[in-house]
Each structure stands twice: as C-alpha cells, then as structure tokens.
Amino acid sequence: MITTSQSRSLRPVLALTLLASLIPLCVTPVLPLTDFYAHIARYYILANLPDSAILQQNYEAAWQLLPNLGLDVLGTGVMKVLPPLLGAKLIAGLIIAAPFAGILYLSRVLHGHLSVLTVFLAGLVAYNHILIWGFSNFLLGLGVLLGATGYWIAAQDRPVRQLTITACLGLLLFFIHGLAFALWGLLLGMVELSLALRSGYPGPSVLMRKAARLALIAVAPAVIFLQTKTASGGVATPVSNLLAHAEQGTLWARLSTEAYLRVDGFLRVAESTWRTFDWGFGLLLWGVLIGGLITGIWRIDRRMKLAVALCGLLILIIPPNLFGVGHLSERIPLLMLALLAASLSLNPSARLRSQQTAVAVIAGLFLLRNLMLTVGWYQDGKIYASYLEALNLHDTRSLGAGAYVEDAKDSWVFKPSCRPLSFLMIFNGTAVPTFANPTQQPLRIVGSLAGVQGAVQQIALETNHTLPSAAAVLSKAKADTIVVCSKESFPPEIQGFNILASTAPWALYQRSASK
Incomplete structure (x- = not known):
C-alpha cells in the first residue's frame, strides 16, 4: 500500500x-480559532443588515x-x-x-x-x-x-x-x-x-x-x-x-x-x-x-x-x-x-x-x-457550550465587546479559544466590534459602536491595563456587556458592572448604568 x-x-x-x-x-x-469568528460575524452582519435596525445603527456595507x-x-x-x-x-x-x-x-x-x-x-x-x-x-x-x-x-x-x-x-x-x-x-x-x-x-x-x-x-x-x-x-x-x-x-x-x-x-x-x-x-x-x-x-x-x-x-x-x-x-x-x-x-x-x-x-x-x-478542542467545546447557554439566558443589550487584558501583557498566556467569545454576541442581537476596515473588508463600523471599537483597540495596545481599568474604558464608551478571560478561578467584582455569568476562564459583565 x-x-x-x-x-x-x-x-x-x-x-x-x-x-x-x-x-x-x-x-x-x-471552533477555537482566533480571528475566524470575527470574519463570521462580518458575513452575518452583511447578510442581515438590510433587515435589522440594530445592525443598521452600527454598521454600513462597503462593497x-x-x-x-x-x-x-x-x-x-x-x-x-x-x-x-x-x-x-x-x-x-x-x-x-x-x-x-x-x-x-x-x-x-x-x-x-x-x-x-x-x-x-x-x-x-x-x-x-x-x-x-x-x-x-x-x-x-x-x-x-x-x-x-x-x-x-x-x-x-x-x-x-x-x-x-x-x-x-x-x-x-x-x-x-x-x-x-x-x-x-x-x-x-x-x-x-x-x-x-x-x-x-x-x-x-x-x-x-x-x-x-x-x-x-x-x-x-x-x-x-x-x-x-x-x-x-x-x-x-x-x-x-x-x-x-x-x-x-x-x-x-x-x-x-x-x-x-x-x-x-x-x-x-x-x-x-x-x-x-x-x-x-x-x-x-x-x-x-x-x-x-x-x-x-x-x-x-x-x-x-x-x-x-x-x-x-x-x-x-x-x-x-x-x-x-x-x-x-x-x-x-x-x-x-x-x-x-x-x-x-x-x-x-x-x-x-x-x-x-x-x-x-x-x-x-x-x-x-x-x-x-x-x-484540546473537546475541552474548549465545554467552555463554549456554557457560554452559549449564558447568552441564551441573558439579554446582552445593544453594544458588546471583549476585553482580553492578560493576552496583551503576556503572549504566552494567549489562548485562541477566548477570542471568539465576543463575536458570538452578534448572534444574540448585540453589536460588537469586528474586522470592518473598508480598505480590506466590505464593512464599516458607525454610530455608538465606533467608540466601543476605539476602546477595544486602545485596551489591546496598552499593556498596563487591569481588568477594572479596561472595563472603565469600555464603560466610558457605553459598552453594555463585556466578556473577559482570566486565569482567576473567581471573577473579581468591578465597580459599575454586574456579573451575568461565569465559567472559567470566561466571565460576562454587564454595565449597571446601561438601559
């Protein structure tokens, strides 16, 4: 043979x-693929943009x-x-x-x-x-x-x-x-x-x-x-x-x-x-x-x-x-x-x-x-199953984002399995930052989500952020719900945020002042 x-x-x-x-x-x-669901989110947005008022407030097609x-x-x-x-x-x-x-x-x-x-x-x-x-x-x-x-x-x-x-x-x-x-x-x-x-x-x-x-x-x-x-x-x-x-x-x-x-x-x-x-x-x-x-x-x-x-x-x-x-x-x-x-x-x-x-x-x-x-993917699958269940049980409201502070500080902590979590909120009716650069993709982020996107980029570039400080930046940008990944067994309390759900290594926070 x-x-x-x-x-x-x-x-x-x-x-x-x-x-x-x-x-x-x-x-x-x-699938625990770093950028894959950012692209999937964009395809989903482009497919549903004509029929969704929420999407139209935050995204524009740029074909x-x-x-x-x-x-x-x-x-x-x-x-x-x-x-x-x-x-x-x-x-x-x-x-x-x-x-x-x-x-x-x-x-x-x-x-x-x-x-x-x-x-x-x-x-x-x-x-x-x-x-x-x-x-x-x-x-x-x-x-x-x-x-x-x-x-x-x-x-x-x-x-x-x-x-x-x-x-x-x-x-x-x-x-x-x-x-x-x-x-x-x-x-x-x-x-x-x-x-x-x-x-x-x-x-x-x-x-x-x-x-x-x-x-x-x-x-x-x-x-x-x-x-x-x-x-x-x-x-x-x-x-x-x-x-x-x-x-x-x-x-x-x-x-x-x-x-x-x-x-x-x-x-x-x-x-x-x-x-x-x-x-x-x-x-x-x-x-x-x-x-x-x-x-x-x-x-x-x-x-x-x-x-x-x-x-x-x-x-x-x-x-x-x-x-x-x-x-x-x-x-x-x-x-x-x-x-x-x-x-x-x-x-x-x-x-x-x-x-x-x-x-x-x-x-x-x-x-x-x-x-x-x-x-490895089977283990990650358990994390995703609990996260999807949490999204189904809670209203994540209008604007969402991910804050992966530990990744920015130490590349050895980086886990691809955490990255898809923020993008999955789009399927729950929550607008999230994704790849939307009109020089490379046929999508543009507008409205309130543009401010959230800027906050996410700021957090990713600055290695001195703690989880509370990153949440404060996103709160100022009016993000309603944020997902974080941490090595901590128990997610810390963050002023101005409630913990909606948590299963190691992720925690889902919601801004108390959001309506």
Whole structure:
C-alpha cells in the first residue's frame, strides 16, 4: 500500500485521513480559532443588515473591488440560508479542505498518481498555524493557488489554453486573497525557470518569453489592485516601521522578536494549540522531512525544487506585514509544507524497509497531531457550550465587546479559544466590534459602536491595563456587556458592572448604568 499507485489501495488511507480530519469539527459547537469568528460575524452582519435596525445603527456595507472578497461573497450567501454556527462550521470545513484538495491535485499532476505519503502530509497541512489564527481567505486562496499551479504544469503542451484558463484562475485567486495571488506568481516563475533549466542554461530570449507570458496573467489583477484602497498600505509601511524602531533604539529588540516569531511559526506550522507540544512536534516533523531528503528516502519533483527553495528564502526575508496583511512570516512555512506535501515522492532506489518506516512515521505524526487537536478542542467545546447557554439566558443589550487584558501583557498566556467569545454576541442581537476596515473588508463600523471599537483597540495596545481599568474604558464608551478571560478561578467584582455569568476562564459583565 505504501508504494502502490493503484487508487483502490489508497481508498482506506484516504477515508481514514478524511475521518480523522472531520472529528475535531464535531467535538465543539464553536471552533477555537482566533480571528475566524470575527470574519463570521462580518458575513452575518452583511447578510442581515438590510433587515435589522440594530445592525443598521452600527454598521454600513462597503462593497467595492478589494483583493480579499472571496469568502465575504460566499460567507454572506451562506449566512443567508444557514444558522450562523452551522454556517461557520461549513465555511471552516471549506478552508480546511481547500489546501488538502489542492495538494492532492498538484501531486497527481506532478507524479501521475497519488501516494500514501501525499495523503498523510496533506492531512497534516489541513490543520495548521494559520487556521488557528483564523485567516480564512488566505487558506481558501492557498487551495486555489496549489490547484492553479497544478493546472499550469498539466497544460504545458497546450500554451493557449494554459494561458487563458490560468489568467481566469489568477483573477479568481486575486479576489480571494491578494497575498496568495502574489505568492502564486512567484511560484509560477520558479516553476517556469525550472522547466527552462531542464535542458541546460536557457538563452535570454527564452527567459523573456516566459516572463512575458507570466506578466500577462498579472495585468488585470495589477490594474484592479492599483484602483483599490488596499494599495494605499504600500510597501513603505514595513520600512517606516523598521526606521521608527531604529530611531527609538529598539531595532535589535525588534529583530530578535521577529527571529523568534519566524522560528515559532516554522515549528508550529502543523499546530495542535498546545504550544510546548507543537514545538517538539515541529522539530520532529521538519527533522523527518529534511532527514528523508538527505538520506534519499524521498525526493522533490525537479519542477518544484526552486519553488521550495524560494519559500525558505522568504521565511527569512519577508517583512512582517505588507499592504495591510500581517503575520506574513508565519504564512510562508505553511506554503512550504504544502509544496513539500505535493512534490515529495518515495525514492525507488531507497530500501523498502526505509520507505515503510518513513511513511509510518508521517502517518503516526498525523494521527498524533489530530488526537491532540481533538482533545484540546473537546475541552474548549465545554467552555463554549456554557457560554452559549449564558447568552441564551441573558439579554446582552445593544453594544458588546471583549476585553482580553492578560493576552496583551503576556503572549504566552494567549489562548485562541477566548477570542471568539465576543463575536458570538452578534448572534444574540448585540453589536460588537469586528474586522470592518473598508480598505480590506466590505464593512464599516458607525454610530455608538465606533467608540466601543476605539476602546477595544486602545485596551489591546496598552499593556498596563487591569481588568477594572479596561472595563472603565469600555464603560466610558457605553459598552453594555463585556466578556473577559482570566486565569482567576473567581471573577473579581468591578465597580459599575454586574456579573451575568461565569465559567472559567470566561466571565460576562454587564454595565449597571446601561438601559
């Protein structure tokens, strides 16, 4: 089964992988993904805005051409026909399945068949560090990126069809996620260079012709992008940030922080939400992948070698943010792992026992990670169940917000499971701050909620806040209900607020003076 190319023999492996990948979605009513429910809240608002006076007082639709519209269009449609929590599960399933399917398709193109190794590696990619962050559009874009790369390679002998269909795929990818489109362009360049080098050093005319064909794919997206408000973010932002740190005498501190974040993102690429476990798991995973290449147990398809090498370089040099997109250095390791998952194959000259052992280790890593993920999400599910019950029992009134003070003080305290709590209030009829920057999303926050949003941003940026001081800031902004997460077993009393409900680690406070 490990070395066969027969699809029938792969069916039990594929079925096992899909089953193991679905289980985490089923053990919790809400997924512990940091930003995911902020996006779900926006889709819900856009879907229900025309029919809700409360929403109209606090939000305005801002539909326009943007490079990250893919899931806003799809998610808004989903929220019109499904209950929000069920719709969120469906969207989560899509962004988990997209990279998985993209890897399988690209691998099929590269090798002519699928393998057990590819299936288990794709399963490892399905749940990842970027998913825990909840970056939905990027994950959908990653799946399209991999599939579009596969089509470009598959259609090499049909240049007109290749260029036409790939240009359409590129435009689609641009509207799903602009960064994914830019990375895809770089990868296609590496693929074309690899093909050109296949029979020796190509002449300048060959390289120019290939570059011109790739440029044609980028013409329409580039013209559209320059017309969008997103372009105002520019490439100058990371440079100006770096200069500001240098002027303040904190350049080296910032560089050391960036180095740590890059190592952290690299090791936690296939995350389970248990930080210490994930570091050890990452060392083992990358050790097995790199060790297998060094010892010749498996090999990278020659067409993808330069693309994988480019990812390694980008991990080191890419700025932390660009055009309003953050955590760039944490996204590249995922792209690198996805490319390896699609392009790795067992070396026929390696000993069969070595092949079997290596694939068994990858399979074991996949099952272990999913087991840890399922256990962690099951525990978080109990927290969400009690919170949803509290929302159903209490009137959370007009304006709500989250105050996660401990996260701002110490990143090691940060728990992704706390972040969705504030956004869930929107389904209870309470307006909450969410991602609503018209330069990046088709939504704008207005009215009284704009003041609450400013207060939330202030609390997140200032590390000296205590829970009472954060509540005071939100009270001044007229927030009715706030949710907090704390390591304290018993939530403290806060002047001017009543405790509606509490189940560790969350507590729901309501402003006494609100009407």
